[in-house]
Amino acid sequence: MFTKIIAWLKSQFTKGKSEMTEVVQAVETAVEAIVPAVEQVVAPAPAVVDAFEDAAAKIKAVYDKLGIDVHAWDQVKALAKAL
Known part of the structure; x- marks a missing residue:
């Protein structure tokens, strides 16, 4: 059994x-x-991130040149990266 x-x-x-x-x-x-x-x-993700960083730097440079202070620039940039 x-x-x-x-x-x-x-x-x-x-x-x-x-x-x-x-x-x-x-x-x-x-x-x-x-x-x-x-x-x-x-x-292509690293290339996209690099292109975004370049564009963000150019936008920030324009704001700085115009004397516009973007108080939450780092947060805006982080949010754009997350999206």
């Missing part, structure tokens, strides 16, 4: 292990397909 239970438990473990292996392989395949697309989207 106990040998049948042990055999059944072993079969359940083997079945579960093979199912989990299939799930892991499916996830790995999905990740392999997604990663290149994400890398393409993220690649």
Whole structure:
């Protein structure tokens, strides 16, 4: 009786292990397909940030030249970056 239970438990473990292996392989395949697309989207991000910093510096320089004090300039810049 106990040998049948042990055999059944072993079969359940083997079945579960093979199912989990299939799930892991499916996830790995999905990740392999997604990663290149994400890398393409993220690649230009540093250039966009640099362009934003340049534009913000030029805008700030104009305000400074006109004598306009933007009290919350750092907060405005941080908000624009976040958006």
